[in-house]
Amino acid sequence: MTFTPPPSAAPGVTLGQVLDARIPDGDPETAWLRRRQEYRVISPANRKKFTVAVVGTGLAGSGAAAALAELGFEVHAFCYQDSPRRAHSIAAQGGINAARARKVDNDSLYRFVVDTVKGGDFRGREAEAYRLGQESLRVIDHMNAIGAPFAREYGGALATRSFGGVQVSRTYYTRGQTGQQLQLSAYQQLMRQVQAGAIKLHPRTEMLDLIMEDGAARGVIVRDLATGRIHAQPADAVILATGGYGTVYYLSTLAIGCNASAAWRAHRHGAYLGYPSLVQFHPTCLPVMTPWQSKTILMSESLRNDGRVWVPLKAGDDRAPGDIPEDERDYYLERKYPAYGNLSPRDISSRAGKEQIDSGHGVGPMRNATYLDLGDAIKRLGADVIWERYSNLIEMYRVAVGEDPMKVPIRIAPNTHYTMGGLWVDYNLMSSIPGLFVGGEANYSYHGANRLGANSLLSASVDGWFVLPYAVMDYLAPLLGQGRPALDSPAVVAAYQRATQRGEALLSVHGTRTPTEFHRQLGTYLWEGCGLNRSDKSLKTAIGQIRALRAEFWQDVLVTGKGKGINQALEKAGRVADFMELAELMCTDALDRDESCGAHFRVEHQDAGEAVRDDDNWMFTSAWATSAPLDFSSNPMLRFTRHAEPLEYTNVHVARRNYK
Numbered sequence: 001m002t003f004t005p006p007p008s009a010a011p012g013v014t015l016g017q018v019l020d021a022r023i024p025d026g027d028p029e030t031a032w033l034r035r036r037q038e039y040r041v042i043s044p045a046n047r048k049k050f051t052v053a054v055v056g057t058g059l060a061g062s063g064a065a066a067a068l069a070e071l072g073f074e075v076h077a078f079c080y081q082d083s084p085r086r087a088h089s090i091a092a093q094g095g096i097n098a099a100r101a102r103k104v105d106n107d108s109l110y111r112f113v114v115d116t117v118k119g120g121d122f123r124g125r126e127a128e129a130y131r132l133g134q135e136s137l138r139v140i141d142h143m144n145a146i147g148a149p150f151a152r153e154y155g156g157a158l159a160t161r162s163f164g165g166v167q168v169s170r171t172y173y174t175r176g177q178t179g180q181q182l183q184l185s186a187y188q189q190l191m192r193q194v195q196a197g198a199i200k201l202h203p204r205t206e207m208l209d210l211i212m213e214d215g216a217a218r219g220v221i222v223r224d225l226a227t228g229r230i231h232a233q234p235a236d237a238v239i240l241a242t243g244g245y246g247t248v249y250y251l252s253t254l255a256i257g258c259n260a261s262a263a264w265r266a267h268r269h270g271a272y273l274g275y276p277s278l279v280q281f282h283p284t285c286l287p288v289m290t291p292w293q294s295k296t297i298l299m300s301e302s303l304r305n306d307g308r309v310w311v312p313l314k315a316g317d318d319r320a321p322g323d324i325p326e327d328e329r330d331y332y333l334e335r336k337y338p339a340y341g342n343l344s345p346r347d348i349s350s351r352a353g354k355e356q357i358d359s360g361h362g363v364g365p366m367r368n369a370t371y372l373d374l375g376d377a378i379k380r381l382g383a384d385v386i387w388e389r390y391s392n393l394i395e396m397y398r399v400a401v402g403e404d405p406m407k408v409p410i411r412i413a414p415n416t417h418y419t420m421g422g423l424w425v426d427y428n429l430m431s432s433i434p435g436l437f438v439g440g441e442a443n444y445s446y447h448g449a450n451r452l453g454a455n456s457l458l459s460a461s462v463d464g465w466f467v468l469p470y471a472v473m474d475y476l477a478p479l480l481g482q483g484r485p486a487l488d489s490p491a492v493v494a495a496y497q498r499a500t501q502r503g504e505a506l507l508s509v510h511g512t513r514t515p516t517e518f519h520r521q522l523g524t525y526l527w528e529g530c531g532l533n534r535s536d537k538s539l540k541t542a543i544g545q546i547r548a549l550r551a552e553f554w555q556d557v558l559v560t561g562k563g564k565g566i567n568q569a570l571e572k573a574g575r576v577a578d579f580m581e582l583a584e585l586m587c588t589d590a591l592d593r594d595e596s597c598g599a600h601f602r603v604e605h606q607d608a609g610e611a612v613r614d615d616d617n618w619m620f621t622s623a624w625a626t627s628a629p630l631d632f633s634s635n636p637m638l639r640f641t642r643h644a645e646p647l648e649y650t651n652v653h654v655a656r657r658n659y660k
Helices: 028-038 059-071 109-119 126-145 178-195 261-268 301-305 332-336 346-361 375-381 383-401 456-479 490-507 515-529 536-556 568-592
Strands: 014-018 051-055 074-078 199-202 205-213 216-224 230-234 237-240 279-285 308-312 370-373 410-419 436-438 620-627 639-646
Touching (some): 028 126, 051 059, 051 216, 059 178, 059 199, 059 456, 074 205, 178 199, 178 456, 205 230, 205 261, 237 261, 261 568, 279 301, 279 346, 301 383, 308 332, 332 346, 375 383, 490 568, 515 536, 515 568, 536 568, 568 620, 568 639
Parallel strands (some): 014 639, 074 199, 237 436
Antiparallel strands (some): 205 216, 279 410, 370 410
């Protein structure tokens, strides 16, 4: 098939090459089985001769590190938290999907694939959706075996519930703390290998740069956050499992420490960034309550199993929710999308909520929320049942807001949550840099333009436990006997100097504004220009604002303290500097993609508020390269090149999404 990508809609963008994702030819349903049979293996006696650096210890990182160590490789695992238990995977709440068809509701692997591809608005890989569904069976059994306390039916079988974007019950869960329980189970396996001496764990350590030798990733440069010491860890392969970059918007559901620096430093070395503008805005966050708050709080999508979303029918109605009768309420998701109702996909539900708020139907003190009401479910099922299902979420809301969801509706609003974009990887999860593998939310794969709820924990687990160990071994097999770069090699010395010079550059500015001030301003520009709704005008405005802010940052940022010892201002400044550059690429990608798809909603391309794709021109993945000096210590002019990976669908019928 001849593929010619369209010209760029963004000024200054260079068109690059057509990318090969290395997906096996033939039926996508059998692609993963055939690929696994092709992978090369290394004998157990030789595995100990290889070193793998794993950056990030969430579900993907912990799983990959533990699995590789179990196989016999030497593994160095790095996390900036004081313990892998605090990786952000622990914050996920609602559940993990699996196509196990245990309910008598006609679920199947094919239905899982259709839901995933359709949910991503036909901008993800069909073969990867099959792999996700096929390995989902092993993931649930594996996590159950290593200690995840999944909810169970009365007879002992694992329980499931529904989640957004599907009409069957395939989500396995542990109340509203599924991520926590899965992360703790993976952490136990990680620490088992640490105790056995197979993994060297480096907590409180941040990756500053990649060691590059002959065009391949050969290790990492890291900073000890407690001592300030910068040192190198050469490796035969590197795995990045550092999570998403939603905190670029400042306010997000992510932990404040979540950042994009490891991925962005790799990107600047040549690792393409796929779909950077595709960001998921979760529909059931707590609304912003003060201009000074540092993050938002997520209320699990699982609440939409029993909760009904509504606003007052009359704009500006300031009555208490209990005083508004049924016939004066607008259950807008049930009205607009009757087939899926309150379990409509996140991108659609978020835009629908924003539409109600913008039209004057918002509720709460700042009129910036809608209601998620458990009242009908309590009447139907009883308070005890609802408390059993959602007790930790109900208690969290009580503490955060001071109201009882068992008596009054929860106030919700869309906010930044998950990033479908990330480092581009081929079917083997290897980036465009040989030897650099990427897992979990740090890569762009599986989800297309919108992630279905409960596919996040699944994709991270699949990557960590059941893809990366095979793919990394296949890559390493022909490298036996080649060795790693020495600490005094030119590649290691150059990477060390880049990392050192960057810190010195930030410390030398001596400005007046803190990194947090710049970050908050950047988030405002992004939210207004490249948020739930985007337009040609808003994106061009945002690009200009971001460039000006980045110039001001390098002239006026205040980084107190020194390079040695604990210096959280220096950590924050480095991350914000990376966010500044990433934000410009996000807006450029959104401006370039002249269509609407999933979470990318260009107001110029809609039909009565629904996204309108342009499959003739844009059925491909945008994978971006950034050209700029590699010293990371200045405010360079960024130049972007858009590469393209064509998307094909063999088994899933391509159609306009319809959840009505």
